[in-house]
Amino acid sequence: MxxxxxxDKSLFQFLVELKFNNERAFFTENKARYEKEVKLPxxxxxxxxxxKIGEFHPGGLESKIFRIYRDTRFSKxxxxxxxxxxxxxGRPQDGGxxxxxxxxxxxEPGESFAGGGxxxxxxxxxxxxxxxxxxxxxxxxxxxxxxxxxxxxxxxxRVPKGYPSDHPDADDLKRRHFFRLRSLADxxxxxxxxxxxxxxxxxxxxxxxxxxxxxxxxxxxRELSGKKSTxxxxxx
Numbered sequence: 001m002x003x004x005x006x007x008d009k010s011l012f013q014f015l016v017e018l019k020f021n022n023e024r025a026f027f028t029e030n031k032a033r034y035e036k037e038v039k040l041p042x043x044x045x046x047x048x049x050x051x052k053i054g055e056f057h058p059g060g061l062e063s064k065i066f067r068i069y070r071d072t073r074f075s076k077x078x079x080x081x082x083x084x085x086x087x088x089x090g091r092p093q094d095g096g097x098x099x100x101x102x103x104x105x106x107x108e109p110g111e112s113f114a115g116g117g118x119x120x121x122x123x124x125x126x127x128x129x130x131x132x133x134x135x136x137x138x139x140x141x142x143x144x145x146x147x148x149x150x151x152x153x154x155x156x157x158r159v160p161k162g163y164p165s166d167h168p169d170a171d172d173l174k175r176r177h178f179f180r181l182r183s184l185a186d187x188x189x190x191x192x193x194x195x196x197x198x199x200x201x202x203x204x205x206x207x208x209x210x211x212x213x214x215x216x217x218x219x220x221x222r223e224l225s226g227k228k229s230t231x232x233x234x235x236x
Contacts, residue, residue, distance in 0.1 A: 005041050005045075007042065007107075007190065008041070008190055010037040012107075012189070013037075015038070015083050015085070015109060017030075018083055022081055022083070027080070027081055038085060046065055047063065049089070049195060049199065049202075050062070050063040050089055053199070056202075056203045057203075057206045059091065060092060061090060062092040062096070063087055063089050064088045065087045083108065084106060086104065088102050088104055089104070089105075090102035091213070098119065098120075099118075099120050099125075100121070101116070101118050101212035102116060102117075103115070103202045104119075112183065113181045113183050113201075114197075114202060115151070115181030116209040117150070117177065117205060118179065118212045124219070125216045127219075128216055128220075129178060129215050133169050133172050134164075134167060134169075134173060136168075136169075140169075140211065143208060143211060144169070148180060150175070150178060150180055151177070151180065151181050153176075155171075155174045155175055155176060156175075156176065157174075179208075180204060180208050181201065182197075182200075182201035184198070
């Protein structure tokens with residue numbers, strides 16, 4: 001690996017400085033530095049990771065690096081730049097939709113992680129996953145038996161309507177997101193084994209991502225089939 005495209009401490013140094021100088025004047029003055037110390041090495045790492053994911057998750061994935069510019073239109077926080085770098089690895093046919101099953105990499109001083117799953121899904125996709133869990137699906141049971149631990153965040157207080165409150169997997173039915181992640185210490189980001197550790201986190205999340213992909217794809221196929229089989233109304 002070229003030293004020029006390897007992630008090193010200068011990436012986090014820039015993000016820390018940006019956090020305390022989050023304004024256009026600072027970024028404009030340091031844009032060349034951002035390109036060299038942040039954008040270039042991160043993009044190179046993402047491209048290498050995308051190539052290797054296929055070894056344990058076949059089918060072909062496409063990487064998408066999130067822009068550093070924040071969308072402030074609907075946010076109370078009007079700072080113009082993100083103080084992290086992140087990438088999404090999803091199916092090409094998904095068009096970069098971050099609300100479909102995928103792998104994720106997030107680098108931020110003290111807050112880095114890698115993993116995969118489903119984040120903030122569309123209501124119909126979330127229902128498809130919950131329906132499969134509620135039906136005691138064998139693939140879901142296998143995931144649970146293998147000890148796949150999911151990230152817990154933003155869960156419902158009660159089992160949603162339409163599902164039994166005493167279901168054995170009631171806690172999973174309350175989930176809004178289905179995500180498995182591994183935190184990465186800052187020292188791991190700058191280690192020669194960084195990409196190896198990220199790939200290990202992706203591989204650990206791969207069975208969950210596969211389950212979610214299959215669930216949503218089958219549910220959408222059924223919905224499409226139902227629409228096609230419904231006779232259109234004829235004009236009188």
